[in-house]
Amino acid sequence: MLPQRAVFVYRHYLYEREERSVSTLLIPTAETARLEFFLRTCLDHDVPLLVLGPSGTGKSASTTSLLVDLPKDKFIVNIVNFSARTSASQAQDIIMSKVDRRRKGVFGPAMGRKYVVFIDDVNMPQKEPYGAQPPIEFLRQWLDHKHFYDKKDTSKIELFGVLELL
Numbered sequence: 013m014l015p016q017r018a019v020f021v022y023r024h025y026l027y028e029r030e031e032r033s034v035s036t037l038l039i040p041t042a043e044t045a046r047l048e049f050f051l052r053t054c055l056d057h058d059v060p061l062l063v064l065g066p067s068g069t070g071k072s073a074s075t076t077s078l079l080v081d082l083p084k085d086k087f088i089v090n091i092v093n094f095s096a097r098t099s100a101s102q103a104q105d106i107i108m109s110k111v112d113r114r115r116k117g118v119f120g121p122a123m124g125r126k127y128v129v130f131i132d133d134v135n136m137p138q139k140e141p142y143g144a145q146p147p148i149e150f151l152r153q154w155l156d157h158k159h160f161y162d163k164k165d166t167s168k169i170e171l172f173g174v175l176e177l178l
């Protein structure tokens with residue numbers, strides 16, 4: 013299983029990226045291959061993933077380039093950039109912007125598709141007076157408890173078919 017996948021990643025770089033402009037070209041290195049392998053494995057198995065590493069090492073570039081290449085009929089991709097001024101309320105709105113209502117309190121992507129949320133620069137939101145970062149607390153609530161609450165009537169909201177990458 014493992015060697016086959018590694019070969020696939022290599023082929024992917026060699027053949028499928030040839031027609032890109034130079035600015036979007038990603039130079040394959042051992043690190044990008046590793047990251048791509050873990051991203052694909054986590055995508056296949058619905059495992060949330062947190063990518064961390066020094067600045068400028070291609071975390072955003074490799075992840076984004078892999079996500080935009082995903083087949084549109086199978087995945088709905090939402091790439092979100094957190095900034096210092098992002099609020100928890102905005103984070104919830106952005107995540108809910110690409111899902112449909114299934115029944116009361118239950119939301120999910122269009123049938124047959126998987127919803128992938130990539131949150132770039134997840135560490136950026138400003139701290140509130142007590143030291144917490146509300147948008148990150150919102151994500152933690154979602155990952156830990158698999159639900160969050162409607163902002164208007166505080167009813168429970170569950171999302172199905174979702175995978176998060178941070």
Ligand SMILES: Nc1ncnc2c1ncn2[C@@H]1O[C@H](COP(=O)(O)OP(=O)(O)OP(=O)(O)O)[C@@H](O)[C@H]1O
Nearest residue numbers: 037038039040044066067068069070071072073074
């Ligand atoms: N393997 C690579 N091939 C081509 N360009 C690369 C590669 N790795 C990084 N870069 C370029 O380096 C720059 C910084 O990369 P990127 O923004 O992805 O870093 P990052 O790890 O997300 O950093 P930060 O932690 O600051 O967000 C980008 O312009 C990106 O295109």
Ligand SMILES: [Mg+2]
Nearest residue numbers: 071072132133
């Ligand atoms: Mg980045």
